[in-house]
Amino acid sequence: MNKKLLLLIVACLLSALVLAACGGSEEESTDATESDSGSNAAEETESAEESSAIEIEHAMGTATLEEKPERVVSLYQGATDTVLAFSVTPVGVVESWVQVPMYDYIKEDLQDVTYVGQETQPNLEEIAALDPDVIFASQIRHEEIYEQLSEIAPTIVNETIYDFKETTNLIGQALGEEEKVETLLADWDSRIGDFQEKISSNENWPMSAAVLNYRADHARIYVTGFAGSILQEAGFEEPIELQGQNEEIVMLNDKEAIPQMNADVFFQFMEDTPDVQKNFEEWTSHPLYQNLEAVQNENVFTVDEVAWNMAGGLQAANLMLDDMYEYFELEQ
16 A cells, blocks of 8 residues: 555544544534523523412411412402402302392302302311312401411411402402502592592581491491491591590490490491391480480481491492492482
8 A cells, every 4th residue: 555545544534533523522512502401491481480470468478379360269258249349250158147148249140159158167178179279368267277278279368357458459469460459449449539529518527427236135336347447438437435446346235325326427237137126126216315416417327238247348348338429419
């Protein structure tokens, strides 16, 4: 073999080795790139999932929702009312206090719902069977079973059962409907502002108001609570003898306490049962009652106990405000 041929063979072999090395390097580079891309994609997916999760602070902690909930369970009346205001039908609710199993004004919207017991004693097994994505509860009712509820689904708790604005905020956050919350509460503020403006033309304004509830063996004054808070927001003052005392509910067990009711206007409600009616007649025929401002001025209104006390949600608040316009003959 001559020298030129030998050099040619060596050159070809070297070229082949170089090309093989380059090819291997490119494959390794491609594999590494694909690995990096897969890792980045996984990280991006995980990050997207984390960013879609919703954290909601509530009366008993923080609830985390991995995605927008579809299956909702409501364990107090105000939440049931307000969920419907978001055009969401819950899969489970507790029974109403009257007009059982559900109040007439929302009964048609809940025809296919599952009832999971009473507000004060919900059935945990039935709730779990519904496989909810979120549960709305109240601290005053469900503090003792909060941990059990949280094991079933993220549970969002309102401190009270009557603060319909907080209920609206919590539900709106959970459903990812913050803009809807703003719209609903702005509409409420507009209506309250309109009522305030129109009632101010009443020659007796400002007026004090008492929300009275007669039971079989006593009477109650709701100073705040659902109806009392709305009346105060509308501009009414507390009952004359109770102003500045930070009372929520005053129980009257003796007719000698009737003067505590005194106010310019009464909004009263009671159950339609013989024993309640008998007690109501005894209280309202008493001389001390006859001397009260609202009685003297014929400003005593018997109201719907569902809208004014039992329901506790955003829709009920608007029904109560409708009544207020009507009682004072104000145009809406």
